[in-house]
Amino acid sequence: MAPRPNVAEKCIEQILDAAMVVFAQASFQEASMDEIAREAGLSKGAIYLYFNSKDALIGSILDRLFSVELDALKELQTAPGSVSDRLMALDRQVADDMIRMTPVFPILYEFYAEAARKESVRQVLKGYYDAYHERLVELLRQGVESAEFRAVNVHDVASAILAIYEGLALLWTVDPEKTTWGETNQTAIRLLVNGLRTESN
Numbered sequence: 001m002a003p004r005p006n007v008a009e010k011c012i013e014q015i016l017d018a019a020m021v022v023f024a025q026a027s028f029q030e031a032s033m034d035e036i037a038r039e040a041g042l043s044k045g046a047i048y049l050y051f052n053s054k055d056a057l058i059g060s061i062l063d064r065l066f067s068v069e070l071d072a073l074k075e076l077q078t079a080p081g082s083v084s085d086r087l088m089a090l091d092r093q094v095a096d097d098m099i100r101m102t103p104v105f106p107i108l109y110e111f112y113a114e115a116a117r118k119e120s121v122r123q124v125l126k127g128y129y130d131a132y133h134e135r136l137v138e139l140l141r142q143g144v145e146s147a148e149f150r151a152v153n154v155h156d157v158a159s160a161i162l163a164i165y166e167g168l169a170l171l172w173t174v175d176p177e178k179t180t181w182g183e184t185n186q187t188a189i190r191l192l193v194n195g196l197r198t199e200s201n
Contacts, residue, residue, distance in 0.1 A: 083143035091189040095181040149196040
């Protein structure tokens with residue numbers, strides 16, 4: 001008999017919370033399902049009821065971490081206002097998310113390491129970046145089509161925006177004194193947006 005939906009959801013959240021604690025203390029390679037079960041206060045069988053492998057668990061954690069940003073960007077695609085204003089709103093959202101996610105940064109970089117070793121994890125991570133990139137492209141295209149932005153290669157600009165955030169996140173992890181979320185990122189994105197605008201804007 002399958003668990004009731006509300007019970008299942010509660011167990012899944014409990015397992016994901018426990019997995020994030022364990023993965024923050026050890027690498028994905030070293031962490032075991034037994035450790036996750038102990039941290040969650042559940043049997044290993046209960047873990048496998050919801051996640052048939054460690055890779056499935058990793059994929060669900062990635063989805064949990066990144067779905068908020070993807071949803072926010074999707075909303076901005078149809079929000080009122082100029083594309084410049086919406087990009088700056090996105091920038092503020094990213095800064096807030098980065099600060100919120102500070103405790104799980106060790107896990108985020110574990111994902112990169114694991115993606116270099118496992119194709120399944122790389123594909124999950126690539127799926128997130130592809131979706132984020134696609135939504136950025138659509139937002140930037142609106143700016144070009146409305147003549148707010150110059151006729152630029154929106155795919156390249158979207159990649160540049162992603163590179164700014166990923167680069168700042170790495171710099172912040174290594175040397176937080178050189179990066180202040182809410183300031184450093186805002187400077188970079190404002191410079192980029194100003195460079196995109198047409199003379200009339």
